[in-house]
Amino acid sequence: MVNVNVINGKLSQKEINAYIRHGIEQYPNKCIESMDIKLDGEYVDVEYHFSDVPFQRIRRITGYLVGTLDRFNNAKRSEVEDRVKHNLS
Numbered sequence: 001m002v003n004v005n006v007i008n009g010k011l012s013q014k015e016i017n018a019y020i021r022h023g024i025e026q027y028p029n030k031c032i033e034s035m036d037i038k039l040d041g042e043y044v045d046v047e048y049h050f051s052d053v054p055f056q057r058i059r060r061i062t063g064y065l066v067g068t069l070d071r072f073n074n075a076k077r078s079e080v081e082d083r084v085k086h087n088l089s
Helices: 013-026 074-082
Strands: 003-007 032-040 043-050 059-061 064-066
Touching: 003 013, 013 032, 013 043
Parallel strands: 003 032
Antiparallel strands: 032 043, 059 064
């Protein structure tokens, strides 16, 4: 469900649905949370607002790219515990 805010006028539901479809086609990898449609005579300005994308931290640990250590065996976990961490200061 997309929350639509029409500013300076009115649009039919058919027109609103067309702008929603356009946004979905224009940004296929994003989830549209809401949109502002600003009317100025014959001109229309559409501003899309997207949902936050879940972000997973990926690190390079002991030669492997990992998000979490839960899939490491005991030897790799020990390697992680024994490694020397360097400071930038």
